[in-house]
Amino acid sequence: MGDKDATRTSGVGSPARPVRLTRLLFNAYNTEHAVYGIVLVTTLVAVGWHFDTDGEVLIFIVGTVGVFWLTHVYAAVVASRNSAEGRAVPIGRAIGAAAGHSIGMLLAMLLPSVALATATFGWVDEYVAYYIALWIGVLTLAVIGWVNSERNHGTWAMRLLSTLITTAFGLAVIWLSSLVH
Template sequence: MGDAQGARATEPAVGRGSAGAARTFVDVAFTDHGVHGVVLVSALTAIGWHFDTDLEVLGFIVGSVVVLWLTHVYAAVVAGRRTPAGRGIALWRAVLSAAAHTAGLLLAMLLPVFFLLLAVIGLVDEYVAYYLALWVGVAELAVMGWLNSARPGNPWWMRTLGALVTAGFGVAVIWLGTLVH
């Protein structure tokens, strides 16, 4: 399978209606970029609360994720246009395709940023917001593990194990992030 075919196989399918929108969201969020984004946002949140203000933490996280996403888009376009199939694609199409393929990085920050924004506008205490942002990342990883283990014939305990392993990975990343900083 060529690079272009492999990339198409991992791109999310776009559906119609609310069920289609939910499926598209899951398809985009639960990609390798989505998992990477959840882990990244959790680590940034764990180290970010050393900034002076909640707004600085929010800016640090959003800025870091956006810069990393732009880097992924750029890298995908550069690498994709080196292939014979990629040379025949218009630059704007290559950019849009790369942006869609890596959108999971951006989606991963939505829930944690929402909770941090609640602290910025004063609706919740900053520590409550930080813990909510951290634990929602762990919960997202647990859901990803559960759904990834949801294969026909897999018993509930196999799904639970998948959820616990991926959630444990999130806890380990948060702990390592706090250790390093």
Template sequence: MGETAAQPTPSRGARALDFTIRAFSTEATVYGIVLVSALIAVGWKFDTDLEVLLFIVGTTLIFWITHVYARTAVASNEHADEPVSVGRAFREAVRHSSGMLLAMLLPAVFLALAAVGWLDEYVAYYIALWVSIGMLAVIGYIVAWRNKRPWWRRILSALITGVFGLIVVGLGILAH
């Protein structure tokens, strides 16, 4: 029997990067980005930048908790005869839904900069919205990269995902 070389343990940074790429490649992330963008657009009606930021963070947390609850409540083990424990279902739901929280971070940073007076509020709102569209384009690129598409298809996927994201965010804004 031949010996196999031990695989090196990935560094903390490599694990964090892998987690982020996986989290940003889920439907929960896309949903979170669209949700946050629509909330930013309707949040302009509030009086202060801090109120808009708190509205977005609070609403996103409520949707995330709801998403985790729903995924935990309906968990099943389709590939085994034994049921899924609540703890395991909960951990999987949190892992799966983490992208929704990550989707909020970058736009929230710009809104926080406006709340402390380092950015003009409308500049912060527009940056937060365009960052959201950019994140959707990055997701398109990452998914194409993970599917081993050639460079030009990765770029095309990023462009298409960004444009569709712009349309979906626009529809989300109109709906709210």
């Protein structure tokens, strides 16, 4: 087994923790809830930075995303209490499944929140932190576009095109969302 293989597997052919964690995180970020969260957080940063301090924007983002996440969990639980066989799904299992399915929405706010927190603690100028938080959202959408094309065995040109289209639509939705806020 080569050095490269040793970093990818541990034990009897099972993936190593870093590879599994990376895959788990990307899969959580690559859901409709996470993409919605990325757009929501980036919009909140774009709108909030003109009116509030970095700390206030950070609190607003955490509160807003938390409420939207709870709303998604609530809606999923209410709408999915029946199994495919027509039997009632236990409430605990329904809540767990809904929370797990929508966890990407919470993950979407982590990196922008860290960027804003650096300004809150005075480590970075607030405008620098705002721009970093904004670009994190845009770059995350770009990475999702690239990796999805790669998963579909797209050529290098198709990966680039997918990245550009995903990013452009993301920017358009962020811009439209900021207009209504």
